[in-house]
Amino acid sequence: MYAVVATGGKQYRVQTGETLRIEKIPGDVGAPVAFDKVLLYSDGETLSVGKPVLGNVKVNARIVEQDRAKKIIVFKFKRRKGYRKKQGHRQYFTAVKIDSIEA
Numbered sequence: 377m378y379a380v381v382a383t384g385g386k387q388y389r390v391q392t393g394e395t396l397r398i399e400k401i402p403g404d405v406g407a408p409v410a411f412d413k414v415l416l417y418s419d420g421e422t423l424s425v426g427k428p429v430l431g432n433v434k435v436n437a438r439i440v441e442q443d444r445a446k447k448i449i450v451f452k453f454k455r456r457k458g459y460r461k462k463q464g465h466r467q468y469f470t471a472v473k474i475d476s477i478e479a
Contacts, residue, residue, distance in 0.1 A: 377391065377392065377418065377419050377420060377477055378390065378391045378417075378418055378477075379414050379416060379417045379418070379433060379435055379477050380414070380415045380416040380417075381411040381413060381414055381415065381435050382413040382415055382429075383398050383399065383401070383411060383413065384398055384399025384400075384401070385399070386398070386399065387415060390435060390437075390474045390477070391474065391477075392474055392475070392476060392477060393473075393474060394473070394474055395440060395471055395472065395473045395474075396471070396472060396474070397445075397469045397470070397471050398469065398470055398471075398472060399468075399469065399470070400442070400468035400469055400470050401439075401470050403439050403442075403470070404439065404442075405439050405440065405441065405442060406438060406439060407438065407439050408436065408437070408438050408475075409436075409437045409438065409439060409472055410434055410435070410436055410437075411434070411435040411436075411437065412429075412434060413429050414426065414429060414430045414433040414434065414435060415428065415429060415430070416430075417430055417433045417477070417479060419479065432479065433477070433478065433479050434477075434478045435474060435476075435477050435478075436474075436475045436476045436477075436478065437472040437473060437474045437475055438472065438473055438475060439470055439471070439472055440471045440472060440473050441470070441471035442468075442470055442471075443468075443469060443471070444466040444467065444468050444469070445466055445467045445468075445469055446466070447464050447465065447466050448464070448465050448466075449462065449463075449464055450462070450463045450464070450465060451463075
């Protein structure tokens with residue numbers, strides 16, 4: 377059984393029991409989260425596709441971690457012009473564990 381949910385401008389394929397990192401959502405560690413924008417649901421035999429979302433399917437999860445990702449370096453450079461710009465960035469994320477998929 378799996379579902380495809382949309383959150384933070386991205387789509388994720390989720391199954392019960394797995395942990396995934398999504399764009400930051402508000403909430404404390406241990407707080408429940410429900411994803412209502414379910415685009416696709418499969419129970420192993422049948423496949424339901426929403427137009428654009430399925431109204432009768434909900435994915436329940438809980439927040440495991442609120443943190444920032446590893447630093448990435450953004451380096452801009454133009455040759456022969458003496459232009460160099462170095463900047464770092466750490467993206468906020470929320471780790472959630474999928475508890476159940478209710479159809």
